[in-house]
Amino acid sequence: GAVVSQHPSRVICKSGTSVKIECRSLDFQATTMFWYRQFPKQSLMLMATSNEGSKATYEQGVEKDKFLINHASLTLSTLTVTSAHPEDSSFYICSARSASGPTDTQYFGPGTRLTVL
């Protein structure tokens, strides 16, 4: 149980284009989903918290107009990197908190490697 998927697993795009990453909870309903990014050899940095049906809460320093988050259902959240630039290249990971499980345990997706040329 508690499986989270991400799509795509890897994406390469040109500078200036937008990229959408999907995060799905496959076998549970997620009231809250989280988006992280990880730079090489560094820790996971929380970007934003997404609650189903409401606006995402962004961490300090994260541009909400650049990283658009939509949590349309209890099993799907999307992150859109708009007008991507090479400095946005990173490993993006989502996680989901089950509506019925341990409230403070997050289950992570496999991540998406974004490379902006």
Added chain:
Amino acid sequence: DQQVKQNSPSLSVQEGRISILNCDYTNSMFDYFLWYKKYPAEGPTFLISISSIKDKNEDGRFTVFLNKSAKHLSLHIVPSQPGDSAVYFCAASVSGTASKLTFGTGTRLQVTL
């Protein structure tokens, strides 16, 4: 300001022996702690957690110890297996804050034959 610290970036342990991974935190509001295991280019996998009302939680080969007065927790893996080789992250949260996790910088564990 790194609120959760893993001061050992790497650790090498022989197969069959005990692996001890350490984690320190500075925020006294943290009351829930988790350990995650991560392979390269994959998302973290939840291993074990502990609430601040306990000082020990055990699950199979994995045991987490919490010392609140020292703001320190540790993960013990015994016996260590080659498949345990990965990066281990500790994370902490404050109840009632929508489960926002603060991660440490990770410790790379290498279990040798």
